[in-house]
Amino acid sequence: MKFLHISDVHLGCTRYQLAESPKDFFRAWHDVITKYAIGEKVDFVIIGGDFFHKRNVDPQGMNHAYYVLDLLKKHGIPAVAIEGNHDQHSNESDHSWLRSLASWGLLVLLEPKAEDGKINYRAWDKDEKDGSFIDIGNARIFGSQWYGASANVAIPKLTESIKENQRDGAFHILLLHTDVEGHQTHPIPALSIANLKELKSVTQYVALGHTHKSYEIDNWAFNPGSLEVTNIDEFREIRGAYLVEISEDLEIMAQHVRDYQQRPFARIQYDVDGKIDAQEITTGVLAKVRNQIDEYDPEKPQPIIEITLRGHLGFPNSLLEMNKIREETQKSTNALHVRIKNHTAPVEYAVAADLEEDVSREKLERRVIEDLIVRDNRYKLRAIEMAEAVVGAKKMALGDESPEKIVDFIAVKLEDSTKLAKNV
16 A cells, blocks of 8 residues: 655745745645656545645635646545645634535545534545545545644544544554644644554554644654745755555555755845945845855746845945845846845844844744833743743734634733742
């Protein structure tokens, strides 16, 4: 048995509002399926959530989904999916585009139902196009929902329900969209390793999604990462798909494959401290571009480049030669897009001034918030915890989390910080 495990396809994603961006996600999706599903003649493809970038799918995104799913169907390769947090149906409606794709026979959407405090599984009905587990050859594939911060509560229920629906001699797979402790990149509390491993008693393969970098646990739980970069902060992470072969004695041989079309990214940071004038900064930035980025090559995809200016200026911001830096960078690299972020400040605004030069955006943001909170005597003893609440709430909002979940997250953080302050 051979299958392809992908996740976080994010069809329809528009980075920097570029018209070319949704095509990047289509090209990655099409190339991976062509090379590693059709080319390798797999028995099925499993998709661990966030197939779409958002639940309101535009026509182009739907065309990109339909074209490749139809290609799989023509080659007799079933696609099995679950919803992720980006493409799950809303509480107010039963409609979702994943459900539409399932009703058209282009994929199998597995959706267990939570009833009376229990997770109920039922076999896939090919006529009704509905169900929560499916048998394909020697595999029994189980679905799950997006549980978010409730993942640790849901796992024991999932374990019990999967146990009740075992098939003798089958290779049991669970699709699960969640962060896992030690690997998370989101502010929502992650699923603990201990709780995740409860599933070992009822599964041979856990197909993870949600985190956009690849990792595996005990040759049993696998997270392939996103197919493409949804945010430049992810560009250094390893991502791809798992091409998995299962031997007759149910041994797993999983190969992480990354040889497919992806948009190249580059990030450059330049410190303006001590620079005399704007011309010196322009010259320094362009020299750094030449040293770090390959010259224009018509055979390679055009890169997206982000240039960040940091430090304290000794002259007005308005004198910076932003357009010249952008135009010269584009000319020398043939970049698809050059984004310049000006994080400089006058010397008198030295917030977080003692941080190292190459500090991450997240660390800088957190430090600035902490410095501002510390200035208020009412909150200075809780600055770190309150900054975590602010940064975490922002990430959840940008990640399309519901207002209710964001409020719950803030409430938990503030309660923790209050307890900590009382104990100090």
